[in-house]
Amino acid sequence: MTVLRTALRYAGWALSRIWLVIGLIVLWELLTRSRDDPFFPPPSEILPVLREIWFSGPADHLFLTSKALDDFTPSLAHIFVGWLAASFFGIVLGVALGRSRAVSEYLDPLIEFGRAIPPPTLIPFFIIVFKIADPMYIAVIAFGVVWPVLLNTIDGARTVDSVQLDTAKVFGVSGWQRLWQVILPAAAPKIFAGLRLSLSLAVILMVISELIGAVSGIGDHLVNAQRSFQLPEMWAGILLLSILGLLLNGVFVLVERRVLSWHRGAQRLEG
Amino acid sequence: MLEIKNLTHVYGDGFKALDDINLRVDAGELVSIVGPSGCGKSTLMRCIAGLQRPTSGEIAMDGNRLEGVPGNLAVVFQDYSRSLYPWLTVRDNVALPLRRRGLGRSARRGEALLALESVGLADAAQKYPWQLSGGMQQRVAIARALAYKPKLMLMDEPFGSVDAQTREDLEDLLLRVRGHDGMTILLVTHDIDESVYVGDRVVVLTRSPGRVCADLPVDLPAERDQVGTRELPAFVHLRAEVGRLIRGDTRSPQATPAASSSPRAVPAAPSGTPISSGKE
Numbered sequence: 001m002t003v004l005r006t007a008l009r010y011a012g013w014a015l016s017r018i019w020l021v022i023g024l025i026v027l028w029e030l031l032t033r034s035r036d037d038p039f040f041p042p043p044s045e046i047l048p049v050l051r052e053i054w055f056s057g058p059a060d061h062l063f064l065t066s067k068a069l070d071d072f073t074p075s076l077a078h079i080f081v082g083w084l085a086a087s088f089f090g091i092v093l094g095v096a097l098g099r100s101r102a103v104s105e106y107l108d109p110l111i112e113f114g115r116a117i118p119p120p121t122l123i124p125f126f127i128i129v130f131k132i133a134d135p136m137y138i139a140v141i142a143f144g145v146v147w148p149v150l151l152n153t154i155d156g157a158r159t160v161d162s163v164q165l166d167t168a169k170v171f172g173v174s175g176w177q178r179l180w181q182v183i184l185p186a187a188a189p190k191i192f193a194g195l196r197l198s199l200s201l202a203v204i205l206m207v208i209s210e211l212i213g214a215v216s217g218i219g220d221h222l223v224n225a226q227r228s229f230q231l232p233e234m235w236a237g238i239l240l241l242s243i244l245g246l247l248l249n250g251v252f253v254l255v256e257r258r259v260l261s262w263h264r265g266a267q268r269l270e271g
Numbered sequence: 272m273l274e275i276k277n278l279t280h281v282y283g284d285g286f287k288a289l290d291d292i293n294l295r296v297d298a299g300e301l302v303s304i305v306g307p308s309g310c311g312k313s314t315l316m317r318c319i320a321g322l323q324r325p326t327s328g329e330i331a332m333d334g335n336r337l338e339g340v341p342g343n344l345a346v347v348f349q350d351y352s353r354s355l356y357p358w359l360t361v362r363d364n365v366a367l368p369l370r371r372r373g374l375g376r377s378a379r380r381g382e383a384l385l386a387l388e389s390v391g392l393a394d395a396a397q398k399y400p401w402q403l404s405g406g407m408q409q410r411v412a413i414a415r416a417l418a419y420k421p422k423l424m425l426m427d428e429p430f431g432s433v434d435a436q437t438r439e440d441l442e443d444l445l446l447r448v449r450g451h452d453g454m455t456i457l458l459v460t461h462d463i464d465e466s467v468y469v470g471d472r473v474v475v476l477t478r479s480p481g482r483v484c485a486d487l488p489v490d491l492p493a494e495r496d497q498v499g500t501r502e503l504p505a506f507v508h509l510r511a512e513v514g515r516l517i518r519g520d521t522r523s524p525q526a527t528p529a530a531s532s533s534p535r536a537v538p539a540a541p542s543g544t545p546i547s548s549g550k551e
Contacts, residue, residue, distance in 0.1 A: 163353035170320050170346045171368035171419065181367065185358040266357040266401040 041232045050236035053221075075206055075217040078134065079248075082141030083202040087195055089142075090149030094191075095183065097150075098157025111154075115147035120208050127212070140209040145198040152194025156187030189263050192256050199252055203245045218244070272298040272455055273319070273423060278328030280314050288314040290480035292328070298422075301449055301456040303470035305463060307517050311481030312459040316427045319457070320346050332423065341423075342371075345416035349428040351408040355400040355415075362387065362396040365415045372420070386418035387411070389448060406437035410444065417448060426458045430465065438462075439497050442469050446495055463513050467506060468495060475516045485516050 025043055032042035054068035064072070097104040123140055130136035160183055168174070168182045184191075210219025218237060225234035257264070273296040280289040288311040296302050306312050317323040319330055321340030330337045332344075345368075348354040355364050366383035374382065387393050390410040400408050409429060416424050426445075430438040446469060449456055460466050466473050467489060475485040490505050500506055 161353050163348055163350050164356065166320075166322055167346070167348065167354045167356075169322060169340055170344065171415075172340065172342060172371040173368060177370065181359075182356065185356070188358075262358045262399055262401075265399060 038231055041235060045232050046235045046239060049232040050239055053233065053236060054240065070216045071218050071221055074134070074137075074214075075210065075219065078137040078141055078209070078217075079202045079206050082138040082205075083145050083199060085138070086142035086145035087149050087198065090146045090194070090198075091153050091191060094150045094153025095157045095179070095187070098154040098187070099183065104154060104158075111147075111150065115151065119144035119205055123209060123212060126209075132212075132214070137206065137209045137214075141202050141205045144201050144205045148197040148201065149191070149194040152190045152197075153187060156190030157183060159190075160186040189260060192260060196249070196252055196256070199248055200245055203241065203248065207241060272296065272333050273457075274329075274331045274334075275319070276329045276331075278315070278318060278325050278330065280311070280318060280323070280325045280328075287480040289318075289325070290482050292481065292483055294474060294483065294486075296455055296457065298455055299453045300471045301445075301458065301469060303466035303473045304457060304459045304476065305461065305466035305473060305513060305517065306476030306481060307478050308461065309479050310476040311479055312461075312476060313427055315476075315481065316346075316425055316457070316459050319423075320344060320425055343422040345419045345421040345424050347409070347412045347416050347424065347426040347429045349431050351405065351412045351432065352401070354412055355408060357399060357401050359399075360396065361392065361398050361400060361403070361411050364400060364411060365418050368415065368419050382418050383414075386414040389417060390414045390444060404437075405433045406441060409433060409441060413441075413444065413448070420452055420454075422455060424454055424456045426456065428460055429458070431461070438465070443495075443497065445469055463510055463517065464501070467491075467510050467513060468497075468500060473509070473513055475513055478519070485513075487512065 029042045029044055032040045054065055054071070055063045057063050057065040057068065061069075097107060119140055122143065126136050126139045126143075130139055164182060164186060168178050173182060206217075207219035207222065210217040211223050214220035214223075218241060222234060222237040222241075225231075225237060273294070275292055275294040278289055278292040278294075279287070281287045292315060294302075304312055304315065314323065318325045319337075321337060321344075332341055356367070359367065362380060362383045365386055366379040369379040369382055384393060384396060387396055390413055392407060392410055392414065395403060395407065395411070400411060403411070409432075412429070430441050433441065442465060445456070445458075458466070458469060470489050473485075473487045473489060474483055475487070476482065477484045487509065489509060491500060491503065491509075
């Protein structure tokens with residue numbers, strides 16, 4: 001009896017959270033059905049197509065079709081490599097600049113200029129340098145990702161609490177120990193904010209970089225579907241990207257929650 | 272063991288926080304430094320701790336002139352919530368500075384736990400500072416200073432941010448642990464009662480620019496008690512004396528002038544000038 005009750009309570013909880021989403025999907029279905037416009041197929045048409053293209057494969061391949069592997073592998077690889085490399089670089093440089101007032105004063109104008117350049121506008125130049133190959137996509141993604149991470153890290157490193165720094169100084173905590181044990185943790189909340197921002201940016205840039213002559217990849221699929229007016233397939237691609245973004249963000253939030261659990265705890269009390 | 276000579280500090284905007292401070296502290300003493308708001312107490316503390324370079328004057332520990340942060344000095348700050356690191360547990364907070372003493376990890380943890388025991392917080396070792404009350408957090412800060420086994424412990428208005436009851440408990444804690452390893456303690460406070468209750472000596476600073484206007488020995492029994500000691504005539508008299516000095520009413524006949532500064536009736540001071548304790 002209690003199992004049933006717990007199940008019902010859980011169902012109730014889940015329902016109370018996503019009733020709006022379900023409602024909107026139903027609304028979407030009804031609207032598109034009533035209009036019968038080929039450019040806006042109803043979800044009931046899109047979902048089977050999505051499943052058909054990427055998830056109707058053998059069970060031992062996690063139901064992934066071979067097209068799924070062809071599409072997901074390069075796209076995800078580009079995202080991860082680009083995001084990781086740019087994040088690492090952004091954090092390292094950001095901490096260095098955040099801690100050095102003089103240097104950052106010189107570089108601030110350059111950074112402001114760099115971040116203002118919309119990454120897609122530089123794609124032709126990335127193609128000239130890297131040709132249409134893996135490094136090109138990674139470079140486009142990295143160029144976009146680095147700015148939010150860099151700026152947030154500089155801010156975080158710059159605004160470490162002075163009492164925390166005084167404490168470190170008095171107790172002889174300096175150099176690498178101070179970096180690892182004081183500055184990075186203190187800046188971590190802001191750094192993570194920058195990382196989360198840049199993650200969604202990475203997905204967008206992945207698609208954009210693939211719009212220009214990729215051989216495979218999710219963005220490439222989108223472009224092909226668009227050109228051949230296969231609307232459900234195109235929508236399926238859009239939906240897939242949304243799911244991807246949702247998943248990546250979800251994983252990131254889980255990691256962030258774990259790493260920054262102290263921060264949430266401390267903040268809750270301050271409020 | 273601590274010798275301060277002609278210490279003067281003028282801030283960048285011309286504000287003179289300290290004027291020709293001279294002070295001698297012997298090993299094992301607990302000296303209270305008390306004065307009105309803005310008298311430069313915190314500035315003095317920061318200069319001794321090496322967080323600020325005084326514009327002129329000399330600070331020497333055991334005969335060695337101090338340049339920068341001395342190695343065997345610990346500080347307990349007033350703002351414990353900003354001094355303890357929220358990303359470390361209580362035990363790790365206490366253990367953090369111990370790496371400087373070259374201890375291995377389990378040795379550091381052991382020492383940290385011992386220090387926490389001596390302040391009565393052995394149970395809180397695995398908690399985070401923000402999960403503790405204000406008084407407990409300050410005790411963690413004290414434990415951290417104790418574990419460091421410094422020769423000199425500076426306390427900058429350590430009990431200013433806690434309630435009165437907790438303050439009394441912490442004062443008694445301080446008296447209990449002061450014997451540790453012959454440690455010398457300098458306590459900066461604005462609380463006159465506190466300065467007399469815990470101290471072996473009370474050094475009174477004037478309104479800014481801060482000068483030593485009196486250096487009074489505390490003639491009370493070593494065993495102190497919050498209620499009993501405060502009833503003693505010696506306590507009442509000394510407390511009143513300090514109070515008068517701080518208010519600048521008269522120059523007390525009992526006051527022992529410190530080495531070279533001449534105590535005088537405190538002139539009207541520039542009001543409203545905040546002490547920027549170098550935080551910006």
